[in-house]
Amino acid sequence: MTKLLPKAEVCNRGSVMNSIRLSGVTPRFLSDNNATSDIWRQEVAFRKGDNYLVAAHSGSGKSSLVAYICGERTDYSGDILLDDHRVETLKPRRWNRVRQQHISCIFQGLRLFADLSAWENIVLKNNLTNCKSNGEIMQMIETAGLSAKKDEKAGKLSFGQQQRIAIIRALCQPFDFLLADEPFSHLDDANISVMSRMMTSELHRQGAGMILCSLGASYPFAYRQHLKL
């Protein structure tokens, strides 16, 4: 597989994940709620290479969806399958591989380390796979307009700045799917434009798909499907 694609473009890795499927998944806290949804209680398949917009109201389980797929939470009924593997059956070692090479997340809460500098936060992720060179990371920080902030502690940055760091961090790994949970909530249009271009370019380069959760805004991406949660 790696022979067919130039190494620099996919970050060195062995296998590819082609689909994420949800089969009758319902969060426990929504189990007695019968509101219609395109995702909960449905058969849904996300394909590698396609972008999906998941629009949701607050409290409809948007962050839960991300948390379920990335193995953070298991308070649901139904099945989530990564290719043909039910996530409940994945061993910790396998989860490490999934998180290092197949699914990258931009969490709504960002999950940056406040005591580390912006640079260290990114490199901590990149270090797992050495996907990007230091020069490439610098380039991304510069594009995001954060060159002057790279050595400041993440905790001292504004939430908008932190959001951009979290996005760059998520791009510093090989992935088949990018899970983005309201990634632009604190960014102005100019920044949204810059960051969405950076994401699109990386999605193309990796041939990856994206599941973007948003409260309503659709942002400048080409979606295969709009889903209502």
Next chain:
Amino acid sequence: MRNTIHKLLQQHISITQTAGYAFAAVTGMSIIFAAFSFSTDIRPLFAPETQLFNREIMVINKKVSPAALFNSSLTAFTDDEIEELRQQPFVRSLAYFTPGRFQVKAFTETSGQMPRMSTDLFFESVPDRLIGTLPEQWSWDENNSVISVMLPRDYLNLYNFGFSGSQGLPQLSESIVQQVSFKIYLTGNGKRETFTGKITGFTDHLNTILVPEAFMQWANDRFGESDHPSRISRLIIEADNPADPAIASFFAARENYLLNNNKGEQGKLSYILKMLIIIVITVGFLILLPAVGLMFLSIHLLVYKNREVLGNLILLGYGRSRLAMPYSIFALALNIVIGMFSLLLAYYARVLYAGKISTLGFDLSGFGITVVFAAVFVWAVTLLDILWIHRRINRIDIPARG
């Protein structure tokens, strides 16, 4: 970059808890190491291998009660009693004295140095292997007619320091006594015969007049009175360790047995010393155990305080065993420092007691074995810590729910 992970995970390490653990652990470990070092240093005092061969031998007989005046079989051992002794774990082998069943008379022929003497004697024999160093002529040849005799060294001392002075007789060295031959006159079974006798050696631990076993068999066949009862009244035990406390307790329970054990007192001393060392080591552990408990608690708290960071790292794709690494390295480094410091204290203690022990006239064994012991010990404690770290980190929910 490794440093970033360490920086992140070693947040919340409590200096107070670490110092408390270090202080208690150094106290406990230095006591344990010092006691270990002391026990290896004094081991040569009690180790069977450095004792002379003959010291592993004990002679047992029964007390002579007033009743024995009329019934000499009271001091004989029955077959059951012998078997019981043979079954004891501390008995490596058991043998007995074979008495001669004939009359013995020894006399000297007049010569320049030796006074003319004549005396009634008795002979006994024991298996050769129990005699220790055998004299060269310790054999019996029917055609030779020279009987090799061994005397207790005490007899010669009695003569030299007691008898000879009071009687104005010359003192005799062992070598002079060994040069002198005398006549031995055996009577029994209707036969009488004269032999040449020669003292060929002295024993310290077998309190009898010994002749070679081969001679005893021959002589008992030839001169032995058939109606003379052959009773076993003295047993010889070869023990693996004469200082074994089991020996003392066995004979304490059998009041009519008399044990001639040179090592008895030393056995008690060794026992008391061993008990002391065990007590000291126990105290060391009593101090160390809460320290290790404190370490466990600190690890637990540390992982708990860092659970969010750990959970986030797991979500980024970091493996749990990789996350355990910084804590394991910290525990290892801390324990190595503690171990070395404790070893240093133990060495200092050893310097203090070494001077006193060396006046007893034996060399201390090396400190190397204590260093090895300490290394193994520190590694074992560290291994416990590492197992505990892994256990705590494996218990982390990713992330903490909510």
